[in-house]
Amino acid sequence: MDAIVRLDRKRETVVAESSRITARNRVRADARRNRERVLVAARAVFAEHGIDAPMATVARRAGVGVATLYRHFPTRDALVRGAFAQQMETCARALTEALAVPDPWQGFQQLVETVCALQREERGFPAAFVAAFPESMSEEAQSRQRVERDFTTLVRRAQASGALRADFHPSDLVVVLLAHCGLVAALPDDGAASRRLVAYLLQSFRTDPANKPLPPPTALTLRSLPIATDSSRGQRSPRT
Amino acid sequence: MDAIVRLDRKRETVVAESSRITARNRVRADARRNRERVLVAARAVFAEHGIDAPMATVARRAGVGVATLYRHFPTRDALVRGAFAQQMETCARALTEALAVPDPWQGFQQLVETVCALQREERGFPAAFVAAFPESMSEEAQSRQRVERDFTTLVRRAQASGALRADFHPSDLVVVLLAHCGLVAALPDDGAASRRLVAYLLQSFRTDPANKPLPPPTALTLRSLPIATDSSRGQRSPRT
DNA sequence: GTCCAAGCGGACGATCGCGTCCACTTAAGA
DNA sequence: TCTTAAGTGGACGCGATCGTCCGCTTGGAC
Incomplete structure (x- = not known):
C-alpha cells in the first residue's frame, strides 16, 4: 500500500x-x-x-x-x-426505549418529552438539530429509515390503545420538534416556555384530554422579552 | 432657521x-x-x-x-x-378586530390564526418578528402596553365565556408565536405544517375540545426534509 | 537514545460585508 | 431658464472570517 x-x-x-x-x-x-x-x-x-x-x-x-x-x-x-453526535444518539436511543415501555401512550409521551428536554438543555443543539436534519438523527439513510419505521410503530400502537388521537400523523413529530427548536432557540431561558408548549401539545394529542394541570406559565410579557438583547443577538451574528 | x-x-x-x-x-x-x-x-x-x-x-x-x-x-x-411595518400594523389591527368579535373565543381564535397566517405568508417576516420583538408590534412602549392590556382583556373574556381554559396565561401567546415563527422559518413550504400546529394548539386551548377535524397532515418524513438544502441554508448564511 | 512521520500552530492571502465620503445629477421653486 | 441643495451612485478603506500552506514539534516504534 x-x-x-x-x-x-x-x-x-x-x-x-x-x-x-x-x-x-x-x-x-x-x-x-x-x-x-x-x-x-x-x-x-x-x-x-x-x-x-x-x-x-x-x-x-x-x-x-x-x-x-x-x-x-x-x-x-x-x-x-x-x-452534538452524543445528543443525536440519545435521541435515537430514546425512541428504542419508548418502544420498550409497556403503555404505548406513556412511551410516546416519554419520547417527546425526552427529546424536547434534550433540546432545551443543550444550548446550540436545537439549531444543529434543525440545520443538520437530513443527515442527522443517525449516520446513514438506512438508519434513518429505521427511526421512521419505529416511530410509526409507536404511533400505531398508541392509537390502537385508544390514548393517541386517530388523526395524529407521524409527520406531526417533525412539526412539533421544529416548532420546539424555534422556541428554545428564540428564548434562551429556564425552559419554562418549552415545558409549557410541550404540555399543551401532548394534551392536544390525547384522545381523552384528562386535563392534567399545566406547568406554570412563563414570566413573559409582550414588552419584557429577552429577545433582541445583545446576548441573543449574538446567537445570529457572533463576535469573538 | x-x-x-x-x-x-x-x-x-x-x-x-x-x-x-x-x-x-x-x-x-x-x-x-x-x-x-x-x-x-x-x-x-x-x-x-x-x-x-x-x-x-x-x-x-x-x-x-x-x-x-x-x-x-x-x-x-x-x-x-x-x-415589515405593514405586517406589524396588520398584527396590531388584528387584535383590535378580535376584540370586536361578539364571541370572545372566536375572536381569540381569529387573532391567533390571523397572526400565524401572516407569518406563514410573508417569508422573512417571522425572523423579523422574533428579532425585533421588543421594539415591534407597535412603535412605542405605551402602544405595546396597550396591546398587552387588550390581549389580556380578550383572554379574560374568552375564559369567562367558558370556551378558553382557565389556566391559559396571556404569556402563552408569546410561546405560541415564537414556536410558530421557528416552524415556518425552518420549513419554507406551503404552510401545511403551520396550519397543523395552529390547529393542535387551538384545540388544546379550548375547555371543551370539540375535536374538529385537523387540517391535512404534512408530507414530511424524517428523511425527506427540505431543511439544510442549499435554498434553506441560504436563510442562515446568505450569499450574493 | 534515535528517528520520522503524524500532528501541530500560526501566519497569510483571499474574500466578503460594512458604512463613509465625495463628486456628480436632478427635482423643483423662482 | 436658472439656481441650488437634496439626492444619488459607486469607489474605497476597514475589519472579520475563511481555509491553506509550511516549517517546527513530538509521540511512539525500534
Whole structure:
C-alpha cells in the first residue's frame, strides 16, 4: 500500500482511503486528546454564540491552532455534527426505549418529552438539530429509515390503545420538534416556555384530554422579552 | 432657521432636526420612489436570503446605490422594521378586530390564526418578528402596553365565556408565536405544517375540545426534509 | 537514545460585508 | 431658464472570517 503514487499532497488522502483500517489503533494520543478538546470547546462556543460562531473562536477556546481544528473537522457541518453526535444518539436511543415501555401512550409521551428536554438543555443543539436534519438523527439513510419505521410503530400502537388521537400523523413529530427548536432557540431561558408548549401539545394529542394541570406559565410579557438583547443577538451574528 | 451654525457636515443634521416639519412636504419625488423601491427589494431579498442578507444585495435589487439605501435606513434594523411595518400594523389591527368579535373565543381564535397566517405568508417576516420583538408590534412602549392590556382583556373574556381554559396565561401567546415563527422559518413550504400546529394548539386551548377535524397532515418524513438544502441554508448564511 | 512521520500552530492571502465620503445629477421653486 | 441643495451612485478603506500552506514539534516504534 506504500507503493501507490506519492504526489506529496495526495499522500494523506491515499493513506486515509486505503489504510485507515489498520491505522485505526495508531492514532496518536495527543491527536485524540485534541479532538476531544475541540468538541468540548465547540459545544461551549456554539452554546454561547450560536453555531455560526467563527471557527477560530472554537480553536482558541480549545487551545489548539486552526489547522488542527480543520484537520479533525474539515467543514463547519462536520464540527457541528461531531459536537452534538452524543445528543443525536440519545435521541435515537430514546425512541428504542419508548418502544420498550409497556403503555404505548406513556412511551410516546416519554419520547417527546425526552427529546424536547434534550433540546432545551443543550444550548446550540436545537439549531444543529434543525440545520443538520437530513443527515442527522443517525449516520446513514438506512438508519434513518429505521427511526421512521419505529416511530410509526409507536404511533400505531398508541392509537390502537385508544390514548393517541386517530388523526395524529407521524409527520406531526417533525412539526412539533421544529416548532420546539424555534422556541428554545428564540428564548434562551429556564425552559419554562418549552415545558409549557410541550404540555399543551401532548394534551392536544390525547384522545381523552384528562386535563392534567399545566406547568406554570412563563414570566413573559409582550414588552419584557429577552429577545433582541445583545446576548441573543449574538446567537445570529457572533463576535469573538 | 438658516442662521444656525453651518459647519459643513453638521448642516444636514441641523436641518433634519429643526426644519423637518416644514420640509415634510418637500421630500423629492425620486427620493420617495427610491425609498419604496428599497422596501420592495428588501422584502424580496429577505424572503430569499433571510434578514441577514447583505445590504448591497438589497441595494442592487432595488436598482439604487448603497448610499441611497443607507440614507433612508441607517441600520439594518431600520430597514427590517421598515420592510415589515405593514405586517406589524396588520398584527396590531388584528387584535383590535378580535376584540370586536361578539364571541370572545372566536375572536381569540381569529387573532391567533390571523397572526400565524401572516407569518406563514410573508417569508422573512417571522425572523423579523422574533428579532425585533421588543421594539415591534407597535412603535412605542405605551402602544405595546396597550396591546398587552387588550390581549389580556380578550383572554379574560374568552375564559369567562367558558370556551378558553382557565389556566391559559396571556404569556402563552408569546410561546405560541415564537414556536410558530421557528416552524415556518425552518420549513419554507406551503404552510401545511403551520396550519397543523395552529390547529393542535387551538384545540388544546379550548375547555371543551370539540375535536374538529385537523387540517391535512404534512408530507414530511424524517428523511425527506427540505431543511439544510442549499435554498434553506441560504436563510442562515446568505450569499450574493 | 534515535528517528520520522503524524500532528501541530500560526501566519497569510483571499474574500466578503460594512458604512463613509465625495463628486456628480436632478427635482423643483423662482 | 436658472439656481441650488437634496439626492444619488459607486469607489474605497476597514475589519472579520475563511481555509491553506509550511516549517517546527513530538509521540511512539525500534
